[in-house]
Amino acid sequence: MEEEKVEVVIVGAGLAGLSAAYVLAQEGVDTVVVERGDYPGAKNVTGGRIYMYPVARYFPELWEDAPLERHVTRETLTMMAENCSTSITLDSDRFREEPYHSYTILRSKFDRWFGDKVMEAGAFVLPKSRADDVIMEDGRVAGIRMGDEDEIPADVVIAADGVLSLMAEKAGLRQAQQPKHFAVSVKEVIELPSKTIEDRFSLGPNEGTAQLFFGDLTKGMMGGGFLYTNINSISLGLVVGIESLMERDPKIEVHELIEDFKARPEIRNLIAGGEIVEYSAHVIPEGGVNAMPRLYSDGILVVGEAAGFGLNMLLTVRGMEFAVGSGVMAAETIMKARESKDYSAASLSYYEELVKESFIFKDLHSFRNVLSMLENPRLFNFYPQAVCDIFEKLMWIDENPKAKISSTVIREGISKFLNWSTIRDVAGMLRI
Numbered sequence: 545m546e547e548e549k550v551e552v553v554i555v556g557a558g559l560a561g562l563s564a565a566y567v568l569a570q571e572g573v574d575t576v577v578v579e580r581g582d583y584p585g586a587k588n589v590t591g592g593r594i595y596m597y598p599v600a601r602y603f604p605e606l607w608e609d610a611p612l613e614r615h616v617t618r619e620t621l622t623m624m625a626e627n628c629s630t631s632i633t634l635d636s637d638r639f640r641e642e643p644y645h646s647y648t649i650l651r652s653k654f655d656r657w658f659g660d661k662v663m664e665a666g667a668f669v670l671p672k673s674r675a676d677d678v679i680m681e682d683g684r685v686a687g688i689r690m691g692d693e694d695e696i697p698a699d700v701v702i703a704a705d706g707v708l709s710l711m712a713e714k715a716g717l718r719q720a721q722q723p724k725h726f727a728v729s730v731k732e733v734i735e736l737p738s739k740t741i742e743d744r745f746s747l748g749p750n751e752g753t754a755q756l757f758f759g760d761l762t763k764g765m766m767g768g769g770f771l772y773t774n775i776n777s778i779s780l781g782l783v784v785g786i787e788s789l790m791e792r793d794p795k796i797e798v799h800e801l802i803e804d805f806k807a808r809p810e811i812r813n814l815i816a817g818g819e820i821v822e823y824s825a826h827v828i829p830e831g832g833v834n835a836m837p838r839l840y841s842d843g844i845l846v847v848g849e850a851a852g853f854g855l856n857m858l859l860t861v862r863g864m865e866f867a868v869g870s871g872v873m874a875a876e877t878i879m880k881a882r883e884s885k886d887y888s889a890a891s892l893s894y895y896e897e898l899v900k901e902s903f904i905f906k907d908l909h910s911f912r913n914v915l916s917m918l919e920n921p922r923l924f925n926f927y928p929q930a931v932c933d934i935f936e937k938l939m940w941i942d943e944n945p946k947a948k949i950s951s952t953v954i955r956e957g958i959s960k961f962l963n964w965s966t967i968r969d970v971a972g973m974l975r976i
């Protein structure tokens with residue numbers, strides 16, 4: 545069945561697609577969003593925490609009432625060795641000042657609310673609708689196909705369909721992908737009373753904590769873990785590079801990794817008594833600028849994770865601000881193209897200009913070497929163990945006289961770190 549032609553059809557009601565739709569609807573552009581999930585957010589996975597400063601400039605009126613969880617006041621980075629771990633924690637008053645720096649977020653709640661706001665603004669969000677192909681007419685994208693029968697013809701398609709974007713592939717914008725450019729994640733949302741979370745993590749009302757982990761939890765493979773406190777739940781998960789997982793011998797399943805992670809004493813006491821209310825698995829782009837598809841063509845724009853806009857900065861994971869920003873930039877591009885009704889590649893190339901001038905491309909470019917650093921297995925086994933060993937020696941008191949702190953640090957430091965491998969690793973770190 546052929547539907548009436550619309551101006552813009554957006555595939556995917558994630559943050560990127562909904563941001564584009566919200567701006568377009570407010571400008572009176574005839575916009576339809578198709579989403580394969582039962583509702584926006586039903587299929588979205590994120591760690592997650594959203595940084596507010598990059599996104600506050602876009603639709604400030606929305607963020608005021610948004611269903612965000614806790615504002616993050618404490619940041620912890622934990623290096624896990626086999627039987628011990630070392631953490632660095634930053635607890636800063638700056639994070640307690642408004643406007644808050646970042647919030648934890650549950651996408652199933654947030655995206656559903658955002659979808660309603662998009663509808664109120666005048667766009668149509670069609671849940672349970674999967675796009676299967678693009679319509680091609682005279683070499684340009686002219687809408688989407690859903691199944692064998694349904695079509696939505698449109699002046700422009702926005703591919704906002706996430707990391708494995710079928711729309712970008714069907715439009716010929718993506719090259720064959722390499723496993724090393726992707727990671728796989730598993731995440732559990734574990735429900736606990738709000739007061740229990742505040743007591744266990746020593747948090748005030750509405751305050752939250754964000755903790756990232758690397759080391760033994762991924763059994764020597766590229767990856768890491770995360771823990772975020774929500775209002776009355778904890779988001780806990782881990783991420784492993786797909787190539788490391790494929791090459792590992794003996795093989796291990798990701799669900800085994802998360803069970804082992806949860807059994808660690810550092811984690812098990814924090815989640816004790818909690819009930820798993822959500823379990824999800826998802827793919828994450830890790831290729832950065834080196835794996836970006838073409839961002840536009842005649843009649844189509846690619847936004848958010850569909851465009852590879854995700855960044856693992858080791859100390860933090862980012863993607864949501866890129867999704868919001870790129871969605872808004874796609875909407876601005878369409879508004880400009882609409883003035884002359886010219887949706888050709890030449891006209892839509894303005895989108896790439898906006899992205900390249902923005903924090904999205906600049907950050908992806910600045911951190912383009914992170915992936916090669918993360919491929920170093922010593923980061924996940926040798927360093928966490930070496931740091932733990934030194935701390936343990938410093939803290940351990942037994943029946944023998946205690947060596948001076950300085951001599952322990954110098955002796956251990958020389959024996960563990962004064963070698964070519966460490967010098968090479970430090971040189972690699974200077975590139976990020």
Ligand SMILES: Cc1cc2nc3c(=O)[nH]c(=O)nc-3n(C[C@H](O)[C@H](O)[C@H](O)COP(=O)(O)OP(=O)(O)OC[C@H]3O[C@@H](n4cnc5c(N)ncnc54)[C@H](O)[C@@H]3O)c2cc1C
Nearest residue numbers: 556558559560580590591592593675706729848849863864
């Ligand atoms: C485990 C994990 C932890 C993360 N942690 C963080 C974090 O802490 N901070 C951060 O900023 N980012 C984080 N990210 C990244 C962040 O979640 C993404 O960058 C962001 O969600 C991308 O938004 P998007 O709108 O581009 O894509 P998505 O949110 O993936 O939305 C795509 C939408 O398209 C729909 N869709 C797909 N195909 C079709 C189709 N054919 N037809 C119709 N609909 C379709 C999907 O159902 C989905 O709703 C994390 C990601 C993961 C997986």
